[in-house]
Amino acid sequence: MTEFLQQIINGLAFGSILALIALGYTMVYGILRFINFAHGDVFMLGAFAGFYLAPKIATLIPLPSILGGLAVLVASMVICAALGVLIERLAYRPLRRSPKLTVLITAIGVSLFLEYTGQFVFGAAPKKFPQILPVYPIAKIGGLSLNSNQVIVLGTTLLLLFVLRFIVLKTKMGMAMRAVSFNPEAAALMGVNTDIVISFTFALGSALAAAAGILWAVNYPAIDPLMGILPGLKAFVAAVLGGIGNLPGAALGGIIIGVIETLVSGYVSSTYRDAIAFAVLILILLIRPSGLLGKKEVEKV
Amino acid sequence: MNIRHAKTVLLGVLAVFLVLSLFASRINGYWLNNLYDIGIGIIMAVSLNLINGYTGQFSLGHAGFMAVGAYTAAVITNQFGELNVFAESGVFAVALFAGGLAAALAGLLVGVPTLRLRGDYLAIVTLGFGEIIRVILQNMDVVGGARGLSVMHGWTNLFWAFGLAAVTVYVIASLVNSTYGRGFIAVHDDEVAAEAMGINTTKYKVTAFVVGAFFAGVAGGLYAHSKQFLTPSGFGFMQSITFVVMVILGGMGNTIGVILAAILLTLLPEGLRLVSGIEHLPGIAAERPLNWIGETRMIIYSLLLIVLMLTRPQGLFRLKKSPLAKH
Numbered sequence: 348m349t350e351f352l353q354q355i356i357n358g359l360a361f362g363s364i365l366a367l368i369a370l371g372y373t374m375v376y377g378i379l380r381f382i383n384f385a386h387g388d389v390f391m392l393g394a395f396a397g398f399y400l401a402p403k404i405a406t407l408i409p410l411p412s413i414l415g416g417l418a419v420l421v422a423s424m425v426i427c428a429a430l431g432v433l434i435e436r437l438a439y440r441p442l443r444r445s446p447k448l449t450v451l452i453t454a455i456g457v458s459l460f461l462e463y464t465g466q467f468v469f470g471a472a473p474k475k476f477p478q479i480l481p482v483y484p485i486a487k488i489g490g491l492s493l494n495s496n497q498v499i500v501l502g503t504t505l506l507l508l509f510v511l512r513f514i515v516l517k518t519k520m521g522m523a524m525r526a527v528s529f530n531p532e533a534a535a536l537m538g539v540n541t542d543i544v545i546s547f548t549f550a551l552g553s554a555l556a557a558a559a560g561i562l563w564a565v566n567y568p569a570i571d572p573l574m575g576i577l578p579g580l581k582a583f584v585a586a587v588l589g590g591i592g593n594l595p596g597a598a599l600g601g602i603i604i605g606v607i608e609t610l611v612s613g614y615v616s617s618t619y620r621d622a623i624a625f626a627v628l629i630l631i632l633l634i635r636p637s638g639l640l641g642k643k644e645v646e647k648v
Numbered sequence: 649m650n651i652r653h654a655k656t657v658l659l660g661v662l663a664v665f666l667v668l669s670l671f672a673s674r675i676n677g678y679w680l681n682n683l684y685d686i687g688i689g690i691i692m693a694v695s696l697n698l699i700n701g702y703t704g705q706f707s708l709g710h711a712g713f714m715a716v717g718a719y720t721a722a723v724i725t726n727q728f729g730e731l732n733v734f735a736e737s738g739v740f741a742v743a744l745f746a747g748g749l750a751a752a753l754a755g756l757l758v759g760v761p762t763l764r765l766r767g768d769y770l771a772i773v774t775l776g777f778g779e780i781i782r783v784i785l786q787n788m789d790v791v792g793g794a795r796g797l798s799v800m801h802g803w804t805n806l807f808w809a810f811g812l813a814a815v816t817v818y819v820i821a822s823l824v825n826s827t828y829g830r831g832f833i834a835v836h837d838d839e840v841a842a843e844a845m846g847i848n849t850t851k852y853k854v855t856a857f858v859v860g861a862f863f864a865g866v867a868g869g870l871y872a873h874s875k876q877f878l879t880p881s882g883f884g885f886m887q888s889i890t891f892v893v894m895v896i897l898g899g900m901g902n903t904i905g906v907i908l909a910a911i912l913l914t915l916l917p918e919g920l921r922l923v924s925g926i927e928h929l930p931g932i933a934a935e936r937p938l939n940w941i942g943e944t945r946m947i948i949y950s951l952l953l954i955v956l957m958l959t960r961p962q963g964l965f966r967l968k969k970s971p972l973a974k975h
Contacts, residue, residue: 377786625776
């Protein structure tokens with residue numbers, strides 16, 4: 348039983364990172380109706396931004412410390428937000444009126460470009476992420492161990508979820524985002540500047556991916572330029588599982604995928620873990636294609 | 649392609665490569681290997697073109713089908729020792745066919761869930777299937793798991809590689825140009841309208857997947873017997889992307905263009921490698937002045953893909969509007 352609970356804790360930590368990435372996928376899909384394949388690579392760049400920033404920040408604020416870790420997190424989020432906007436501006440905006448397939452392939456191209464450029468600039472070998480947060484085991488309840496990193500991952504994720512919820516539901520920009528995702532043409536006619544809303548969405552999603560990248564690197568401190576591929580795909584599966592375009596769904600999907608994957612690798616076979624997410628995806632698409640929390644869409648001719 | 653002369657052309661190609669394969673020992677092994685890769689690339693690209701181009705579906709897991717065919721064919725031929733020429737050809741043909749059938753079965757498994765999915769979802773599910781196949785192979789100790797599988801016989805030659813490429817082109821072109829084949833294009837053009845006109849869109853989509861997967865499996869068998877070593881990671885997402893890029897470069901649903909793109913893309917990495925190895929250029933003092941191309945060739949490749957999509961989404965070789973170019 349303790350082992351089971353331990354696996355659940357590990358799964359929650361892993362799943363909440365996936366949830367952060369999934370939110371970016373689901374927001375972009377909600378507004379532009381396309382899979383931003385490069386999103387997983389923004390996650391990778393977030394981790395690398397932290398890797399290169401940490402020594403610089405350490406000269407101002409001593410690392411590892413809570414404040415310093417927070418500074419690394421925020422700096423990386425800002426950098427990736429700018430990068431997300433840049434990618435959208437250069438690669439996706441010229442294709443706003445193109446067939447979906449063209450945009451999808453461009454997104455794959457952007458993803459490959461970021462991976463190979465990463466390999467060229469950062470080197471292909473894994474790098475050890477510096478320790479930016481102090482680690483101490485917080486609780487040992489009858490064999491269960493919960494360390495501060497896991498608590499920080501869960502806490503940061505929850506905090507970011509609330510911030511996101513606030514932005515989307517309570518601010519003017521959030522209202523514009525919802526309007527554009529509901530009907531871009533009508534929103535534009537009502538005076539919403541869709542280009543700015545789309546840029547803002549990319550900034551928000553990329554910032555969340557960067558946060559996920561830092562949290563990932565804190566927990567699994569070996570980072571390399573291809574680290575974004577699998578988490579990116581799994582996060583996409585999480586977004587579909589929750590119902591794509593649905594924010595609470597993406598968070599829920601991330602947690603579910605994280606827990607299932609950890610349980611399977613703990614109890615069945617760790618070598619099959621990378622196939623689990625896809626098996627879940629195929630099942631959900633067969634049984635409930637609109638996802639757990641998604642609404643069924645009727646096709647209009 | 650003019651269908652009336654197609655059979656003659658097919659037989660001609662088969663005969664030419666049968667003769668050529670007799671002189672293959674005079675070709676340098678490095679180039680011979682590149683030629684096999686071109687033949688395999690053509691089969692992969694043309695068969696994917698049936699799914700992605702003509703039928704308008706979007707498969708990102710074509711390398712997975714190739715893997716199924718490669719492993720099946722390799723396991724079959726590994727049961728045999730040295731054989732004489734005739735027995736060898738017979739066994740190889742059976743093994744390739746079995747590889748194709750196994751891949752077609754996998755294609756059926758992918759095709760069935762696709763009945764309900766479109767566009768992006770289909771892309772991600774096929775990607776998922778490709779990954780699942782890779783993970784399963786990695787866990788199968790019978791075929792060496794992640795360590796890989798040695799293939800005893802290097803039976804692939806010019807005749808098999810290009811003969812089967814010609815057969816693939818012939819079968820797929822005939823299929824699409826037949827009365828039955830209009831259905832594929834109808835599904836591509838407008839699924840809802842096709843359905844309303846009484847076309848069983850589901851059946852066409854599954855057929856496209858099964859036929860496409862069959863030929864990918866055959867190509868896999870050829871690949872296994874040319875490289876003589878298989879690892880599951882050799883059939884990953886990146887491989888699938890390469891074939892998708894061939895179809896896009898060639899122009900979706902344009903068989904000749906796709907063949908040209910397959911040749912071009914197979915030779916491009918080799919060409920860039922050769923260019924970057926040049927020791928001196930006239931007028932430039934530096935040693936190996938083009939070395940940077942070798943290091944950045946994959947970056948160039950991905951940039952090309954983006955630029956191509958922004959400027960020529962209809963592909964490189966589409967000169968006039970084909971009936972498929974609707975956008």
